[in-house]
Amino acid sequence: MLFKDKLILDKIPRHVAIIMDGNGRWAAQFGNExxxxxxxxxxxVRSVVEGASEVGVGYLTLYAFSTENWAxxxxxxxxxxxxxxxxISEETDELLKSNVRLRVIGDVKSLPQNxxxxxxxxxxxxxxxxGLTLVLALSYSSKWEIVEAVKRIAEQVxxxxxxxxxxxxxxxxxxxxxxxxxxxxxxxxxxxxxxxSNFLLWQIAYSELYFTPKLWPxxxxxxxxxxxxxxxxxxxxxxxxxxxxxx
Ligand code: IPE
Ligand code: IPE
Ligand code: MG
Numbered sequence: 019m020l021f022k023d024k025l026i027l028d029k030i031p032r033h034v035a036i037i038m039d040g041n042g043r044w045a046a047q048f049g050n051e052x053x054x055x056x057x058x059x060x061x062x063v064r065s066v067v068e069g070a071s072e073v074g075v076g077y078l079t080l081y082a083f084s085t086e087n088w089a090x091x092x093x094x095x096x097x098x099x100x101x102x103x104x105x106i107s108e109e110t111d112e113l114l115k116s117n118v119r120l121r122v123i124g125d126v127k128s129l130p131q132n133x134x135x136x137x138x139x140x141x142x143x144x145x146x147x148x149g150l151t152l153v154l155a156l157s158y159s160s161k162w163e164i165v166e167a168v169k170r171i172a173e174q175v176x177x178x179x180x181x182x183x184x185x186x187x188x189x190x191x192x193x194x195x196x197x198x199x200x201x202x203x204x205x206x207x208x209x210x211x212x213x214x215s216n217f218l219l220w221q222i223a224y225s226e227l228y229f230t231p232k233l234w235p236x237x238x239x240x241x242x243x244x245x246x247x248x249x250x251x252x253x254x255x256x257x258x259x260x261x262x263x264x265x
Contacts, residue, residue: 021243025073029250031203033077034070034242035225037217038062040209040233053097058235060105064112069239071116071150073246077199078152081217085125085159099129102156103136110140117149123195124158153199160219167193196221204249206242208234226252 041055048054063080070078083098113120120141126134133156170193174180180189191197201221207213210231214222228245230237255263 021240021247022069022073024247025243026250027074030074030246031249032075032200033079033202033204034075034246035079035081035202035205035218035222036066037081037205037207037215038234038237039207039211041235043209044233044235052094053101055233055235056098056101060101062234062237063105064109065238066242067113067118067150067152068116069242071118072239073243075150075246077202078150079123079155079196079199079202079218080153081155081158081215083124083156083158084216085157085162086216088128088157099133102133106136106140110143113140113144113152114147117147118144119147119149119151120144121151121153122156123153123163124156125162126156128157151199153196155217158195159216161216163195164220190220194220201225203254204228204245206230206245208232208237224254224256226254 038059041059042052043055044058045052045055066080067078082102087098088095110120120137122137122141126137129137137154137156167190171180171185171189175182196218201223202218202225205214205218205222205225206228208230210229212229226249228248230241230245232241253260253263
């Protein structure tokens with residue numbers, strides 16, 4: 019039986035976040051350059067976006083390029099940026115047909131001009147879509163996001179718009195890049211690494227974490243469904259006891 023058929027449709031997570039990892043190792047298996055892995059990673063993205071739409075996930079956030087990834091060799095960074103522009107150009111029509119909206123989180127202004135323009139073009143084109151929201155984390159890191167939020171809150175305190183006594187979780191949420199999204203209930207990381215790598219630290223405070231050894235270019239929608247199935251079989255206690263949840 020397929021994992022898709024085992025899913026409880028009224029318990030689908032509203033927001034799934036994925037750390038897409040393992041492209042370089044996938045390419046190395048075939049004696050190829052790392053970029054070959056990134057190119058094949060696009061097929062995994064396509065399948066997962068389709069799968070998320072099919073089962074009614076509301077938000078799918080994909081960690082595509084971290085602040086730390088700027089430290090990679092220039093050729094790899096350039097190849098990734100080129101691939102981003104190419105993929106957005108090629109996939110936007112299909113996203114439109116599938117009613118997928120696009121959003122970006124991260125330090126967008128640090129991206130090359132042509133990447134920024136392509137993103138704006140696609141976001142505008144998909145603006146009226148009302149199905150899945152696909153969120154790309156680009157030049158993103160959680161510590162960066164939190165520091166930016168704190169700076170802006172401090173400005174507002176200084177100008178008298180915010181009183182320090184008003185600073186609470188809700189206010190903090192409003193100043194993050196993810197202000198209009200629910201927190202992810204499920205965070206997936208591929209490639210067997212069991213770390214968070216500066217991704218959504220605030221937002222995953224109570225997320226269920228799912229690690230799979232599969233390398234990103236091999237990941238497909240059925241793997242997403244398997245992760246959601248695993249998620250649906252966990253008990254989320256939020257500090258309470260099992261007995262409390264039963265009653
Ligand atoms: C993930 O794959 C893609 C990005 C971080 C952009 P990697 O490029 O990190 O691949 P590995 O982890 O080296 O195999
Ligand atoms: C995390 O992957 C970032 C993205 C998937 C975009 P990395 O491969 O860069 O993470 P680390 O540095 O090995 O933790
Ligand atoms: Mg990696």
